[in-house]
Amino acid sequence: MSRKVIISCAVTGSIHTPSMSPHLPLTPLQIAEEAIAAAEAGAAVLHLHARDPQDGSPSFDPAVFRQFLPDIARQTNAVINITTGGSHTMTLEQRLAAALDVSPEMASCNMGSMNFGYFQVLDKLKEFRFDWEHDYLDGSRNRIFRNTFGDIEHIMTTLGGGHGTRFEFECYDVGHLYTLKHFVDRGLVKGTLFLQFALGILGGIGADPENLTHMKRIADKLFGTNYQWSVLAAGRHQMPMATQAALMGGHVRVGLEDSLYVGRGQLATSNADQVRQIRSILETLGLDVATPDEARAMLELKGRTGVKLP
Template structure:
């Protein structure tokens, strides 16, 4: 049985791809707002920030390299210790048209896998996510085929970036083992167990223990809760021997009926939960040692 770790790191996912501006007025939109939210989260105790970008004019999700570069440069200009984790999730969604499901309908983002990681090759963050899920997502489908994953993983590896493997169901874990066996991925693994997404892992202590026990030895994992499960999963993940993640990508409420006014407020609450359970929060430099990242150049 894996015991809670003495020190755990907090990841803050500051804006995400699916949270809508109309859900909360506190959602960071512009590169400046995303950078400021990331720095505030770090001051509150986050060792890692997970970053998507958005079109500053519409608030819609974006994959524009210049927006990523702007946010990254602003963060690195003020805090070189903070670990940057850029998403590669956008670009995998398919919406079949009503009359001919072979043809992409409105909302489809499916693009070549190389395009999905071009900002990783250009900016070389410390970490980037690599999603292994092919699944129903609402009324749409997310497609990450093994071959496309291999193409993305090759560029990530050649860029010297550590992938954080995002796992949405037990089949994703089976695929991860296959990718480790064929050399596409190298251990030790850093991964997230995403719970609370409809048609994927559902949030419960039983789910976390089941999924954790399928992971390779020496894996560093975080169990994430989406929506109302966000802070509950902080406790479940810590107690199962994992790390924790919160942020406005995953949820917009700090407590029932109370919108979170910042990502930093969510980090502060997650830190309180862990410390009340007897844990300690790792600094960014300690987190680099935990997950095998080099220390920042001075």
């Protein structure tokens, strides 16, 4: 039997700004339409952030999330995965607000504090649609994305223990795997883990085959067979690293949060563009794309029961 591969799609994120691409979804309607189209193209998991409808800046407001989440839930069977990473400008309470409001099947959890640099885009981007963009990008020089041991424990106990939400554990470096092992050993994380190896962010591990192989080897050492794993890679590394992950037995993540492109110098016009591209690659390799319910089974999710959406 062919192996099932889960496609996750990160629809908008909080790193890219409106001036970088006219196709980046900003309004609730755009986010809903993009997510629904990505699910129709084959994404089983939708990783979701919100943006201010007026200027496209990152938003933590549950009311904004609720302007697009119900439509996505009604029109797709995809797993809704809500960020707890938000952006580097938000407090922990702000980053958790939407997930606690909705009680989703899945949420992301960054496995450590880190330098998270995207200021380097200012070397190329000189004109901005909105005033906030320049200072936001430049601010990543001096801000740390914070997720301390205490923060992670709070996320795991309030959202995981309190709501039955399971996590996409975002691991940006090898040390993040050891941090996760600490929480597994303490009994705060149980069941099958879902690791997301995040490659190519300035401040984290680089996006190359050797690093991916190393991350997988350490995960095997720490967790044995008790995990599923996926890869996200920033920018031009997205498709090559996703393809390598699939060849190595992993799952894949694409989406405009991670890369704005679908080929060299070619902007993706939608998230669905990238989903269709990686789906074509997977099927060419003889792999089957997992349905949402197959993804739920593999990741041991609670299902739509208990999610506070229609």
